[in-house]
Amino acid sequence: MQVTGGKTVYGAAVGILMLETRFPRIPGDMGNALTWPFPVLYKVVRGASPDLVVRRGATGLRDVFVEAAKELVAMGADGITTNCGFLALFQKDISAAVQVPVATSSLMQVPMVEALLPPGKRAGILTVSAQTLTPAHLEAAGVPLGTPVVGTDGGEEFTRALIGNEWTLDVDAAEADVLKAGRELVSAHADIGAIVLECTNMMPYAARLRAELGLPIFSIASMVSWFQAGLLPRSYPLQMLDTRPRS
Numbered sequence: 001m002q003v004t005g006g007k008t009v010y011g012a013a014v015g016i017l018m019l020e021t022r023f024p025r026i027p028g029d030m031g032n033a034l035t036w037p038f039p040v041l042y043k044v045v046r047g048a049s050p051d052l053v054v055r056r057g058a059t060g061l062r063d064v065f066v067e068a069a070k071e072l073v074a075m076g077a078d079g080i081t082t083n084c085g086f087l088a089l090f091q092k093d094i095s096a097a098v099q100v101p102v103a104t105s106s107l108m109q110v111p112m113v114e115a116l117l118p119p120g121k122r123a124g125i126l127t128v129s130a131q132t133l134t135p136a137h138l139e140a141a142g143v144p145l146g147t148p149v150v151g152t153d154g155g156e157e158f159t160r161a162l163i164g165n166e167w168t169l170d171v172d173a174a175e176a177d178v179l180k181a182g183r184e185l186v187s188a189h190a191d192i193g194a195i196v197l198e199c200t201n202m203m204p205y206a207a208r209l210r211a212e213l214g215l216p217i218f219s220i221a222s223m224v225s226w227f228q229a230g231l232l233p234r235s236y237p238l239q240m241l242d243t244r245p246r247s
Helices: 050-055 062-075 085-097 106-116 135-140 158-163 171-188 200-213 220-231
Strands: 014-019 040-045 079-082 122-127 149-151 192-197
Touching: 014 062, 014 220, 040 062, 050 085, 050 158, 062 079, 062 085, 079 085, 079 220, 085 106, 085 135, 106 122, 106 192, 106 220, 122 171, 149 171, 158 171, 158 200, 171 192, 171 200, 192 200, 200 220
Parallel strands: 014 040, 014 079, 122 149, 122 192
Antiparallel strands: none
């Protein structure tokens, strides 16, 4: 058998561009490596604070994200994603710079989710900052304008701790903020058939949200799991075939 090289790291198909943060990343968070059932590669983009990316349009960060994506590909990543849905703004730039698939934002799932829903139903979005999730973000991710959006901006803990990049996080209070936003979303829009979580830090609360609202919840976990399955398809040994003759 002869094999070909070219990478530094093998077996970790997904490369994740990370904001530079210090807030706790609990199990289920995209930045907690134990969240994933498969290996991933991380690259921290220095200077990319949550406030700069979410509230100030990631001004001045385009080139550093592009270079960081190139580094992940050189290391061995077969596809690139990010840990902030607001980075949809850089989808075209990163995709043009690397020769691998790129999925910058969980919001990119919205069109596919809506294609799955019954007639008369549509997807709704929960975000960490409804105030700054602009039409430009939605357009970059392929989200239909007019899609309902509710944020945790008005909560007590989730947005404050993450965007403020705090050292501590009250997990129960953060979960309460996410659940409250979810209830507000479905209460205001009776045609919601599924929810897409923009914020990758909402993943730990998705199961509780599903149980409370009774709706499918799509997050960065669902997107990256699907993404990884395409980048590194599972191998099925031929020995599993039942070749016994039939009587």
